Amino acid sequence: MDVALVQGRTAIVTGAAQGIGLEIARVLHAGGASVVLAxxxxxxxxxxxxxxxxxxIGVGADVTDEAAVDSLVARAVEHFGSLDIMVNNxxxxRDASLKKMTVDNFDAVITVHLRGTWLGVRAASAVMRExxxxxxxxISSLSGKSGNPGQTNYSAAKAGIVGLTKAAAKELAHHNVRVNSVQPGLIRTAMTEAMPPEVFAEREAAIPMKRAGEPREVANAVLFLASELSSYITGGVLEVGGGRLM
Structure with a gap:
């Protein structure tokens, strides 16, 4: 994507050192944005x-830590002069069956995804409101729509992100701040490619488009929601899953 849809804007992308987060940062950067990779x-x-x-610029940040997230947002504004796009990725x-999952592993996933997203929304919106x-x-997941066996923690967190998105969108709409969510399906990343080949093939075969998605396809959806092309969209949930679970 070489169209400058976010020219002159400043974006933060969390979890941006690898995988989908890194691809989101690349696409926003190619679209003209200054990007803080956290x-x-x-x-x-x-x-x-x-x-x-x-x-x-790259910044170390623990998204579960309130002070760290506030500092991250302040760093973006200080370095680039504004904060226009926040991607909570x-x-x-910590997958396990209900029988085997520990409380610590449940809490870890809920805290990173749900508290981390909430802290990001809160800190970014404080700047954007002004x-x-x-x-x-x-970034949610189709796991939050359907639920995956062995992922009661992850599915709950990703479903919670949708509720958080909609509530925040209602609070912030009159400030001209939009809040949306993307729900990726089976995306070809290092994590999914580490799955047993037969399991990956089985899941891929269940997708109407008969293929896994690429990180760039998730990133392009984020670019759309970050840009003025989606200027009248807020509280939305955009599925990027090749028709899976439609």
């Missing part, structure tokens, strides 16, 4: 930002 791994975030070149998995403009995009 990740728990500060060195990896910095390396990814260096690879992008000008208009990109950071996440983890600007009277901004777009927040929260």
């Amino acid at each position: 990740d728990l791994d500060a060195a990896a975030a910095t390396a990814a930002a260096v690879a992008l070149g000008d208009r990109a 950071a996440g983890i998995t 600007q009277k403009s901004g777009s927040i995009v929260n």
